[in-house]
Amino acid sequence: MKEQDYDSHFSVPYLLILPSMIILTFFLYWPTVQSVILSLYRTAPFGARKIYSGFDNYINLFTDPTYRASLVRTSIFVLVTIFGGLAISLILSVLVNQKLKGIKIYRTVFFIPYAISPTVSGSLWVFLLNPVAGHINYFLDLLFNIQIPWLTNGFFAFIAIIIATIWKNMGFNIIFFLAGLQSIPDSVYESARIDGANSFQIFRKITVPLLSPTTFYLIIMNIIFTVFQSFGIIDIMTQGGPADATNILIYQLYRDMFVNFRLGLAAAQSVILLILVLIVTFFHFKFVSKGVHYQ
Amino acid sequence: MRKSRKDFLNKLFTHLLLIVISFIVLMPILLALSVSFQPRDQIFSYPPSLIPDKLYFDNYINAWNLVNLDRLLLNSLFASVIVMFGKLALGVLSGYAFSHFEFKYKKTLFFAILFTLMLPMQVRVVPLFVFVSNLGLANTYSGLVLPFLASATTTFLMRQHFLTIPKSLMESAQLDGCGPFRFLFQILIPLSGPALAGLATVNFLVMWNAYLWPLIILNSDEMKVAQQGVKMLFTSASERDWGLIMAGTIIVVIPTIIVFLLAQKFFVKGIATQGIKE
Numbered sequence: 001m002k003e004q005d006y007d008s009h010f011s012v013p014y015l016l017i018l019p020s021m022i023i024l025t026f027f028l029y030w031p032t033v034q035s036v037i038l039s040l041y042r043t044a045p046f047g048a049r050k051i052y053s054g055f056d057n058y059i060n061l062f063t064d065p066t067y068r069a070s071l072v073r074t075s076i077f078v079l080v081t082i083f084g085g086l087a088i089s090l091i092l093s094v095l096v097n098q099k100l101k102g103i104k105i106y107r108t109v110f111f112i113p114y115a116i117s118p119t120v121s122g123s124l125w126v127f128l129l130n131p132v133a134g135h136i137n138y139f140l141d142l143l144f145n146i147q148i149p150w151l152t153n154g155f156f157a158f159i160a161i162i163i164a165t166i167w168k169n170m171g172f173n174i175i176f177f178l179a180g181l182q183s184i185p186d187s188v189y190e191s192a193r194i195d196g197a198n199s200f201q202i203f204r205k206i207t208v209p210l211l212s213p214t215t216f217y218l219i220i221m222n223i224i225f226t227v228f229q230s231f232g233i234i235d236i237m238t239q240g241g242p243a244d245a246t247n248i249l250i251y252q253l254y255r256d257m258f259v260n261f262r263l264g265l266a267a268a269q270s271v272i273l274l275i276l277v278l279i280v281t282f283f284h285f286k287f288v289s290k291g292v293h294y295q
Numbered sequence: 296m297r298k299s300r301k302d303f304l305n306k307l308f309t310h311l312l313l314i315v316i317s318f319i320v321l322m323p324i325l326l327a328l329s330v331s332f333q334p335r336d337q338i339f340s341y342p343p344s345l346i347p348d349k350l351y352f353d354n355y356i357n358a359w360n361l362v363n364l365d366r367l368l369l370n371s372l373f374a375s376v377i378v379m380f381g382k383l384a385l386g387v388l389s390g391y392a393f394s395h396f397e398f399k400y401k402k403t404l405f406f407a408i409l410f411t412l413m414l415p416m417q418v419r420v421v422p423l424f425v426f427v428s429n430l431g432l433a434n435t436y437s438g439l440v441l442p443f444l445a446s447a448t449t450t451f452l453m454r455q456h457f458l459t460i461p462k463s464l465m466e467s468a469q470l471d472g473c474g475p476f477r478f479l480f481q482i483l484i485p486l487s488g489p490a491l492a493g494l495a496t497v498n499f500l501v502m503w504n505a506y507l508w509p510l511i512i513l514n515s516d517e518m519k520v521a522q523q524g525v526k527m528l529f530t531s532a533s534e535r536d537w538g539l540i541m542a543g544t545i546i547v548v549i550p551t552i553i554v555f556l557l558a559q560k561f562f563v564k565g566i567a568t569q570g571i572k573e
Contacts, residue, residue: 012475016392017404020385023445027423028411034422092316100309108559109317112324115555115562116548117504119525123544124323126529127330133338133537135326135345142342167323175563228417232506236526250417257421258511266421274418281413 035274038267050264057268066244067252067269074227074248077162082222085166086215089173094207096174097181107178114171118232125164126151126237154245157238161246164233169225173218180214181207220284224277249273324548331355331542338537351538358543362527363516368546371503371521374440378502379495381444386494387487390453391479395465412447416508424511438512439520443502449494456490457483493561499554500562521547 042053061067096107113121128134129150140146150156184207192202208215231250234240240247240255247255249269257266318325330338331354332347358364392398393405416423423442424433432438460483468478484491506522513519519527528543555562 010398013392013396013398013401016388016396017408020389020408020445020450021404023385023441024408024411024447026426027442027445028414028419031419031421031423031426032414034426035419038422038425095309095313095316098309100306102310106313106317108556109320111559111563112552112555113320115500115551116324117506117522117525117551119504119506119522120544120548120551121323123525123529123540124327127327127537127541128323130535130537132535133330133343135322135343138341138343167320170320224415228415231417232522235506235510236529253417253421254507257424263421263425270418270421274414277413277415277418 032274035267035270038264039271041264041267043263053264057264058272060265061268061272066247069244070247070249070252073158073245077158077230077248078223078226081162081165081169081226082219084162085169085222086173086218088166089170089218090177090208090211090215092170093174093177093181094203097178107174110174111171113168114175116168118168118229119236121164121168122233122236125160125167125233129160151238152242154242157242157245161230161234161237164237165226165230168233169222172221172225176214176218177211180211184210216287217284220280223280227273227276327541327545330537331545333538335536335538354538354542355546358528358532358539358546361531361539362524362543364521364524364543364546366517367519367521367524368550370436370518372550374436374520375499375502377436377440378443379499381440382446382449382498383491383495385445386449386453387479387484387491389450390455390457391483393450393454394457395475395478408447408450410447411445416442420507420511427512433512434514434518436518439509439518440502442508443505446498449498452490452494453487456487460486489561489564492558493564496554496558496562500551503551503554521550 039057040052040054041050042056043050092110096103096110128136131137131147131149134150137147137150140148148156150160188206188210189202192206197205227248228250230248231254234246234248234251235254238246240251250273253266253269253273256262256269326345329345329347332350332352333344334351334353337344337348389408393401427433427438427442430438432441464482465478468482473481504522505520509520509523510526513523525544525547528540532539
């Protein structure tokens with residue numbers, strides 16, 4: 001062959017991949033393997049001395065009431081945030097999935113919070129929810145004559161971080177729901193209408209089932225968001241308090257690592273989170289490969 | 296006629312509803328903006344005011360000076376631009392390998408890259424901190440950006456994008472004796488503007504918004520990034536000086552919003568095709 005045959009440049013593809021592989025190996029794979037190894041050691045503060053201790057770190061974690069409480073708390077946090085977040089996002093998506101002049105402006109508005117960082121989101125909500133100068137309590141007082149101690153009461157602090165997390169992630173869900181809604185052909189709605197279905201029936205019996213692949217994907221992604229990315233929101237709003245009420249797994253990990261300097265214990269917590277991610281991803285891939293599609 | 300009137304009322308009602316919801320969604324930002332221009336006595340007046348009496352800029356000046364925002368913003372900007380270009384460069388190269396070449400272990404290597412999607416920063420943060428510190432890179436720009444540089448999503452999306460470019464193009468380039476690198480730089484990349492722009496926006500914001508890693512790896516005040524500035528506002532402002540805290544927060548969020556609005560079309564597309572947040 002006279003012409004350039006790219007397959008004959010057998011080293012080229014490896015050269016192209018090399019930079020990515022170097023970074024991924026050293027900054028992703030290596031630390032992950034290290035997490036697993038480190039989790040089997042007991043470490044002195046600042047990691048000066050390491051003693052092999054088998055599964056002691058894991059046993060300690062699962063027998064520690066604080067960690068177990070954090071596990072339960074994280075589960076509730078994830079469930080409530082996902083359920084509330086997806087419900088609100090779905091309603092808003094249906095609203096902006098109309099043919100209307102200027103609809104793009106509303107869409108933009110609904111996407112904006114997603115671009116905003118967790119820390120900024122936390123900061124905005126701390127102000128809104130503060131009892132003295134914040135506007136939320138003022139309106140609640142005006143309308144219902146109640147005052148809520150948002151960040152000083154454990155239960156309400158928990159609700160507060162859920163609100164901030166839902167607000168921040170809403171845009172992501174809407175982007176996907178909107179894409180899902182737009183892929184449902186108009187003919188499906190038309191034939192339902194001809195059969196005499198009303199709007200609510202159409203929503204429940206057609207829109208929601210047809211969106212289920214999108215919804216499933218969003219549930220997976222939202223689990224990852226809420227478990228990992230709420231760190232910034234919590235660190236600004238509550239620092240895990242009051243009295244551990246908002247101390248979810250990722251915050252506990254941060255505390256053990258960078259406040260208590262218990263390296264091995266923190267590594268074991270990383271591995272537990274890693275297993276969680278792997279389980280979630282497993283379901284994701286299983287579902288995707290099964291190809292549950294309606295078209 | 297009656298139908299069009301009903302239609303008009305319907306549309307009007309939908310607009311009103313959407314306007315109200317838009318205000319609710321934007322409320323945290325709008326009220327922060329309002330408070331940031333109010334002096335202390337107006338903020339603590341009862342009932343709280345929605346609109347500042349007059350524009351009071353002292354909060355911005357005080358916030359700026361209190362936590363050295365100029366330095367923090369510059370650090371953030373620098374790191375975000377590096378990550379934006381670095382990730383794009385690495386992703387374009389590896390994406391090209393997987394879209395246009397056949398080679399041994401291709402599937403294995405592709406899987407090895409995609410698998411890193413399952414290793415969020417938070418899962419490896421402990422040993423990553425130890426590793427980067429041992430390299431002597433704690434509290435440096437390199438230590439800050441290196442872990443963000445390679446990304447499975449950029450590789451994957453560039454591959455997907457390159458696959459949409461017709462094969463015939465490559466064949467004719469080959470016939471003309473155009474080598475693989477020239478083909479990438481002179482043909483593929485110029486054809487990929489929107490895809491590159493979308494990924495660039497997302498990657499810029501990933502770094503701009505990152506908090507946990509900078510918090511851990513940076514410890515001196517002159518190295519810190521803007522997101523840490525938000526936290527510093529809370530720890531160093533005098534007891535609940537909301538005007539100052541909100542002014543600082545607004546300064547930190549302005550670049551995010553500008554980047555988002557400028558590249559919204561690409562950003563949304565980037566998210567929708569990638570669907571993975573790092």
